[in-house]
Amino acid sequence: MTAQARRIELTVNGRSRSVEVAVHHTLLEALRDDLGLTGTKECCLVGECGACTVLVDGASVDSCLMLAVEADGASLTTVEGLADGERLGRLQQAFLDTGAAQCGFCIPGQLISAEALFASTPHPTRAEIEEGLAGNLCRCAGYEQIFEAVELAARDGTPA
Amino acid sequence: MRAFAYERPESIADAVGLLAEHGPEARLLAGGTDLIIRLREGTIRPRVVVDVKRIAELDGGIRETEAGLTIGARATMTAIGADDRIRRDFTALSEAAAVVGAVQIRNRATLAGNICNASPAADTVPALLTFDAVVVAAGPGGTRRIALDELLVRSGVTTLARDELVTAIELPQPDLARASAHLRRTRRRGHDLAAVTIACVVRADGRTRIAYGSLGPRPLLVGDDSGLLADAAAADAVKAALLAQLFTDASPSPRSMRASPDYRLAMLHVLGMRAVRTAIERLAGAR
Numbered sequence: 423m424t425a426q427a428r429r430i431e432l433t434v435n436g437r438s439r440s441v442e443v444a445v446h447h448t449l450l451e452a453l454r455d456d457l458g459l460t461g462t463k464e465c466c467l468v469g470e471c472g473a474c475t476v477l478v479d480g481a482s483v484d485s486c487l488m489l490a491v492e493a494d495g496a497s498l499t500t501v502e503g504l505a506d507g508e509r510l511g512r513l514q515q516a517f518l519d520t521g522a523a524q525c526g527f528c529i530p531g532q533l534i535s536a537e538a539l540f541a542s543t544p545h546p547t548r549a550e551i552e553e554g555l556a557g558n559l560c561r562c563a564g565y566e567q568i569f570e571a572v573e574l575a576a577r578d579g580t581p582a
Numbered sequence: 583m584r585a586f587a588y589e590r591p592e593s594i595a596d597a598v599g600l601l602a603e604h605g606p607e608a609r610l611l612a613g614g615t616d617l618i619i620r621l622r623e624g625t626i627r628p629r630v631v632v633d634v635k636r637i638a639e640l641d642g643g644i645r646e647t648e649a650g651l652t653i654g655a656r657a658t659m660t661a662i663g664a665d666d667r668i669r670r671d672f673t674a675l676s677e678a679a680a681v682v683g684a685v686q687i688r689n690r691a692t693l694a695g696n697i698c699n700a701s702p703a704a705d706t707v708p709a710l711l712t713f714d715a716v717v718v719a720a721g722p723g724g725t726r727r728i729a730l731d732e733l734l735v736r737s738g739v740t741t742l743a744r745d746e747l748v749t750a751i752e753l754p755q756p757d758l759a760r761a762s763a764h765l766r767r768t769r770r771r772g773h774d775l776a777a778v779t780i781a782c783v784v785r786a787d788g789r790t791r792i793a794y795g796s797l798g799p800r801p802l803l804v805g806d807d808s809g810l811l812a813d814a815a816a817a818d819a820v821k822a823a824l825l826a827q828l829f830t831d832a833s834p835s836p837r838s839m840r841a842s843p844d845y846r847l848a849m850l851h852v853l854g855m856r857a858v859r860t861a862i863e864r865l866a867g868a869r
Binding site: 425426428444445446447448467468469470472475481482483484486487488489491492535538539553554556557558 | 583584585586587588590611614615618619621622631633635660683684685686687689690773
């Protein structure tokens with residue numbers, strides 16, 4: 423059948439966007455291909471690795487498991503929305519400071535999941551960090567440094 | 583992903599109309615955490631995807647009624663895991679919702695979807711079975727209520743008609759003190775499908791209900807009205823023998839990659855004993 427398109431209105435990283443998307447395309451595809459936001463990564467495509475994690479109305483979701491049209495009217499935060507111009511967000515700086523990024527592919531998803539965790543739990547325990555980031559795999563197995571980075575960012579105060 | 587048409591009805595009647603019109607060519611989209619995967623894999627190829635998330639009458643509210651709790655069809659696992667009333671009165675469901683996938687999945691996956699997907703490994707279903715959950719479905723002829731045990735057939739198959747839509751799940755209020763627990767066995771912590779998923783309810787009158795999944799085509803509900811399982815003083819060996827009788831219908835698939843049938847059966851008995859013990863302890867602690 424011919425692909426059906428639909429115009430959706432959404433807010434991405436604070437900026438209003440209007441974009442026409444194919445109705446069978448995922449939010450991940452729309453972000454990367456239609457909006458040019460390639461920080462969000464495509465990886466497992468079954469909701470296990472978390473590389474495509476974004477915030478939709480404040481809740482972390484796997485953007486590979488959501489149609490772009492489902493985000494019509496929503497407010498999104500992607501990894502591109504964490505920095506303020508050239509100034510890194512607190513979590514991003516903490517990931518740098520602890521050497522949490524190795525190959526770096528999973529890091530956008532890890533950052534967004536940590537951001538979501540902070541929104542509900544500003545000072546998480548190690549167990550809460552592990553649970554909050556359980557949906558984000560790191561094939562470099564840099565989990566220790568990732569958890570340390572989240573702890574560091576939590577110690578440094580309100581995450582940016 | 584193969585192309586399909588996307589419909590976003592704003593009323594239950596319109597959604598039911600679309601289902602009636604398109605029959606097997608239509609698929610309902612709620613949380614999408616299973617549906618999108620299957621659309622991408624091409625294991626299902628609907629012409630129309632019907633998104634139920636803009637139907638005003640269909641919400642994710644969790645409401646108290648005289649009969650118990652009514653959970654709206656759009657309630658997510660996150661909402662269920664965070665609800666204090668569910669944690670207090672339907673503890674096993676709270677525990678099960680909290681271990682479905684990881685945060686990102688729980689923020690999207692719905693309880694209604696977990697039921698309708700009819701996976702033998704659905705984590706919330708054993709808890710719902712032990713609580714005598716009732717599924718409310720709307721169709722062209724109106725609304726009907728179906729006991730969950732009557733709804734489940736086998737993997738991916740329910741007794742819902744093609745043009746029926748689940749609108750809510752009802753949990754009857756307990757008529758006397760009871761406690762419950764949900765346990766499961768996975769290959770790794772964090773995010774995995776269960777090799778065994780089990781829920782147990784122990785009531786103050788000595789009756790015990792156990793439901794388990796991932797050990798056959800559908801989750802199964804069993805019960806002990808003799809008071810033996812609920813008896814804190816009864817010997818473990820005697821309880822284990824009774825559990826073995828209750829679990830005779832367990833038939834784990836030999837083709838699953840997650841765990842061998844022998845392992846699943848062994849863990850079913852271990853988790854069965856543990857779930858009974860936990861529920862007994864919780865019931866004693868609540869008194």
